[in-house]
Amino acid sequence: MGATALVLAAAPTSAQRPKPERLLKETRADGSLVLDESGLTRGFEQIKRMLRAVDVEDIGGAKVEVHAGRLPEMGVDYDSFRRLADGPGTGMIEFQTVSPIKLRTETGLRFGELAVAPGNVADDYPGLFSLWIEKLEGDSWRLIFNHEADTWGTMHDPAADLGGVPLQHQRNVGAQGPFSVAIEPDGGGYLLVLSWGEHSWSVGFTAG
Amino acid sequence: MSKQLSAVLVAALVAGAFSPSLAMAPNDEAQPTFYRDVLPILQANCQTCHRSAGENIGGTIAPMALLTYEDTRPWAKAIARAVSSRAMPPWFATAATRGQFHHERVLSDDDIAAVVGWVNGGANAGDAADAPLPRKFVEEGSGGWSLGKPDLIVKMPERYWVADEIADININFSTKITAEMLPEDMWVRGIEFRVGGTHVHHMCASASKPGQQPALGKFGGNSLGCIALGAESQRMPDGYAMKLEKGSSVGFSLHYNKEAGAGSGFFDQSEIGFTFADGDASTLKEVQFDPIGNLTFEIPPNQDRWKVGAARVFPVDTELLALWPHAHLRAVGARYEAFYPDGTSELLLDVPNYDQAWQTTYQYKTPKAIPGGTRVQVTMWYDNTAERGRERGYDHTKGVLLGTATTDEMMLGFISYASSRKVDQLQQLLGIAPPTSGSPPTSGGGQ
Numbered sequence: 001m002g003a004t005a006l007v008l009a010a011a012p013t014s015a016q017r018p019k020p021e022r023l024l025k026e027t028r029a030d031g032s033l034v035l036d037e038s039g040l041t042r043g044f045e046q047i048k049r050m051l052r053a054v055d056v057e058d059i060g061g062a063k064v065e066v067h068a069g070r071l072p073e074m075g076v077d078y079d080s081f082r083r084l085a086d087g088p089g090t091g092m093i094e095f096q097t098v099s100p101i102k103l104r105t106e107t108g109l110r111f112g113e114l115a116v117a118p119g120n121v122a123d124d125y126p127g128l129f130s131l132w133i134e135k136l137e138g139d140s141w142r143l144i145f146n147h148e149a150d151t152w153g154t155m156h157d158p159a160a161d162l163g164g165v166p167l168q169h170q171r172n173v174g175a176q177g178p179f180s181v182a183i184e185p186d187g188g189g190y191l192l193v194l195s196w197g198e199h200s201w202s203v204g205f206t207a208g
Numbered sequence: 209m210s211k212q213l214s215a216v217l218v219a220a221l222v223a224g225a226f227s228p229s230l231a232m233a234p235n236d237e238a239q240p241t242f243y244r245d246v247l248p249i250l251q252a253n254c255q256t257c258h259r260s261a262g263e264n265i266g267g268t269i270a271p272m273a274l275l276t277y278e279d280t281r282p283w284a285k286a287i288a289r290a291v292s293s294r295a296m297p298p299w300f301a302t303a304a305t306r307g308q309f310h311h312e313r314v315l316s317d318d319d320i321a322a323v324v325g326w327v328n329g330g331a332n333a334g335d336a337a338d339a340p341l342p343r344k345f346v347e348e349g350s351g352g353w354s355l356g357k358p359d360l361i362v363k364m365p366e367r368y369w370v371a372d373e374i375a376d377i378n379i380n381f382s383t384k385i386t387a388e389m390l391p392e393d394m395w396v397r398g399i400e401f402r403v404g405g406t407h408v409h410h411m412c413a414s415a416s417k418p419g420q421q422p423a424l425g426k427f428g429g430n431s432l433g434c435i436a437l438g439a440e441s442q443r444m445p446d447g448y449a450m451k452l453e454k455g456s457s458v459g460f461s462l463h464y465n466k467e468a469g470a471g472s473g474f475f476d477q478s479e480i481g482f483t484f485a486d487g488d489a490s491t492l493k494e495v496q497f498d499p500i501g502n503l504t505f506e507i508p509p510n511q512d513r514w515k516v517g518a519a520r521v522f523p524v525d526t527e528l529l530a531l532w533p534h535a536h537l538r539a540v541g542a543r544y545e546a547f548y549p550d551g552t553s554e555l556l557l558d559v560p561n562y563d564q565a566w567q568t569t570y571q572y573k574t575p576k577a578i579p580g581g582t583r584v585q586v587t588m589w590y591d592n593t594a595e596r597g598r599e600r601g602y603d604h605t606k607g608v609l610l611g612t613a614t615t616d617e618m619m620l621g622f623i624s625y626a627s628s629r630k631v632d633q634l635q636q637l638l639g640i641a642p643p644t645s646g647s648p649p650t651s652g653g654g655q
Contacts, residue, residue, distance in 0.1 A: 025611070025612070025613055025616075026613070028375060028468075030468065030469075031373065031468075032373055032374065032375035032468030032469070033373050033374050033375060033376075033377075033468070034375055034376040034377070034613045034615070035374060035376070035377040035378070035379075036377070036378045036612045036613070037377065037378065037379040037380070038378040038379055038380045038461060038612065039380065040378055040612045041611065041612055044503060044610055044611075047503060048503055048504060052504060067504065071638075072638070074638060074640065075637075075638025075639055075640055076521050076523075076638060076639030076640065077638070077639070078638075096519060096521050096583050096639060097519070097520065097521060097637065097638060097639055099502060099504060099517065099518075102504070104506070121508045121511070122508035122509050122510050122511065122607075123510070125508050125509060125607065128506060128508065148515060149506070150502065150504075150505040150506065150507075150514065150515065150516040150517065151515060151516075151517040152502070152517030152518055152519050152585065152587075153519075154517075154519060154547075154583070154585065155517045155585075155587075
């Protein structure tokens with residue numbers, strides 16, 4: 001997505017805009033200061049909150065976070081998705097205007113047989129994954145976990161896939177809403193739920 | 209001279225460039241001389257930066273002037289090394305786009321052979337009568353502005369003291385353009401930034417309409433452009449301009465970065481020179497400048513090539529005027545690609561050795577037309593390893609996110625462009641073409 005457009009949309013009007021304040025970002029070992037008086041740091045956070053659907057679950061003190069572009073039911077990406085969902089074809093849901101769904105986990109997760117663990121990109125570092133929804137034959141769907149976490153929604157590289165798990169797909173006629181993500185407690189485990197308009201997908205997982 | 213022959217000659221010359229016997233070779237007609245052979249090359253390719261005083265960041269960052277024989281002679285061997293390895297002059301785009309951009313700083317094999325041959329032959333001055341006229345960087349009476357005397361100069365509202373204890377700061381200023389300065393709306397063709405020195409990491413400007421507050425930093429409002437280390441002032445081609453409305457305020461977004469400590473403080477009062485477009489305003493194409501960016505990346509520690517992507521679908525026919533990849537210390541590569549509605553694609557720019565100290569603006573000689581529905585995709589790569597961290601001064605043991613400090617990161621593929629039809633923010637965001645008269649909006653449909 002065009003960052004400027006995002007910022008423009010997020011920029012408060014003059015009446016709303018707070019006076020820029022001095023944000024101390026860091027005091028270095030030598031006592032020197034790193035400051036932001038531009039309002040950009042706060043602006044970035046506003047934009048992210050506005051444009052990304054986010055859900056964070058605290059699991060035994062470890063954070064598991066999923067976020068995705070809050071795409072509405074219009075635009076080039078929704079049109080492509082509708083053609084895929086309603087047509088006979090198979091393929092990946094690609095986003096031309098946002099980055100893919102992203103999973104960040106500080107604890108090991110298990111989606112069926114698939115282990116999704118911290119340390120996949122750096123030792124002693126949370127797990128970072130991009131998630132991709134793929135439509136298969138017979139209107140079955142699966143979720144693919146990929147190690148390239150910061151690519152764009154058109155840049156899926158199968159060579160970096162960790163693996164895939166089946167998704168439960170539901171079509172709720174009449175439902176509306178932008179693309180959203182949720183982590184919901186489900187018995188002793190959790191459910192990852194992805195929704196867009198009439199469509200929702202879910203997959204169960206456990207932690208630890 | 210054929211390229212192959214030149215290349216062989218360069219290799220041979222470099223091999224012997226530092227041989228004492230060859231360095232003492234006598235000056236004769238066959239030997240390149242400074243005035244006849246080398247100075248024209250320096251004027252055309254080097255002196256924009258290598259001069260005693262520059263008018264922009266790019267003009268002030270070279271550590272030594274190369275204007276005269278006396279300036280140049282002490283650096284002869286270093287120059288031979290730099291040009292033969294193609295480390296200088298600095299140009300970071302690959303040959304895939306050779307010839308497409310202004311200010312392309314690439315020496316021909318013949319030029320390299322001449323410079324290395326001059327050094328190898330003793331780096332002699334030659335006959336001063338052979339020298340071309342000195343290059344003029346600014347017009348007489350321009351006040352030192354490289355794009356010519358501006359029609360309007362807007363300064364930061366006051367001098368700002370970047371205090372001793374500050375290592376890195378982002379800060380905005382705003383200057384109201386009075387009716388005396390700008391009695392009516394004008395179209396701007398040239399924008400030149402004059403900043404307070406090499407401690408300005410970047411400077412961006414925006415115009416806010418009357419009654420609006422200045423935009424956030426390098427984003428939003430009517431962005432007028434940016435300059436950073438290694439960049440040159442840009443003039444838009446004939447027929448293209450940005451609108452500056454009367455009563456607007458000009459926002460200055462400054463990022464200062466320096467070694468903190470006693471005596472390091474300095475004043476800055478940067479300014480912008482605007483050159484207005486001539487001719488019939490109704491025929492001008494309005495230029496916009498903004499980034500294709502990724503704001504949610506997280507570069508983990510100990511990565512040598514972390515990939516971050518971003519893209520935008522242009523819903524209507526568009527002309528690209530310039531590309532400006534912007535990132536910070538960890539960035540090592542940048543690429544722009546176009547994916548056309550017919551399924552084909554094209555490499556627009558490939559910078560495999562990105563260096564934030566050389567933030568080149570790649571300005572098309574001829575605006576690049578892309579059809580509506582084209583997706584322009586930007587990819588940048590980052591190195592967050594111990595080796596580079598030591599070299600560039602950041603902590604590689606931590607993940608890094610989007611942020612304003614030089615030791616944070618950015619992923620912004622800026623573009624200057626002109627749309628064939630007005631596109632509002634939501635349409636731009638979602639790739640929706642605005643309706644033509646009597647038709648509903650349609651999605652751009654990039655591949």
